[in-house]
Amino acid sequence: MAIHLYKTSTPSTRNGAIDSQVKSNPRNNLIHGQRRCSKGRNARGIITAGHRGGGHKRLYRKIDFRRNDKDISGRIVTIEYDPNRNAHICLIHYGDGEKRYILHPRGAIIGDTIVSGTEVPISMGNALPLKSTSTDMPLGTAIHNIEITLGKGGQLARAAGAVAKLIAKEGKSATLRLPSGEVRLISKNCLATVGQVGNVGVNQKSLGRAGSKRWLGKRPVVRGVVMNPVDHPHGGGEGRAPIGRKKPTTPWGYPALGRRSRKRKKYSDSFILRRRK
Structure with missing residues (x-):
């Protein structure tokens, strides 16, 4: 991701740094409106999460976290900006005519082909189980968008620049090292996408002024x-x-x-081999 530095022509652009502009032209059948955020309040109007409120209106993009279109190859048509997350998204045109959004894998470009299934090659952007019959994912593979429950869709390693590593396999479980440093057991049948989430340099951005922060819905x-x-x-x-x-x-x-602040005796304690840093 290219970082664009502003010239210090005005006080508001001094020390500002943004990523290269990625256009947003979403398809109407893949977006829908969403209720305005509760501004950090609960049902009683009490502040439960501070420093939230305002911000620009957003349309929600329907992201395909399940990747359940098995063995149908798709082509990356666009790479778009998503106001609801730090990661960029890709519009995929599948061979059967269906169109879906997925998280943009790092290094993927327009025209690349991706596929999901049990018998697919281990290449960037492909989604496959951690353990399949013919294509066995090797140890050390970088993955993202990992399922916790089979068929529920990816829930782990979805933020910009996030990547997890497959470090062991034993029995019916695979051992993963998550971006937080946590080492956790996941079922081998769960799907994961090969590669790292794109927009890695998002933490290098400098908004440069308070107004840009307010557009994001963050208060002082x-x-x-x-x-x-x-x-x-x-x-x-x-x-x-x-x-x-x-x-x-x-x-x-x-x-x-x-x-x-984690609950004691939580059901998932038996799956966590080492707590996060």
């Missing part, structure tokens, strides 16, 4: 120590005061900054 972040006591446990005091506690807390009084 305010420190709790400068609030009033009624708004945050860190608030209050005369002048510039410390938080007044041994350890920092969330606005609701729970321990913050490093406290593990």
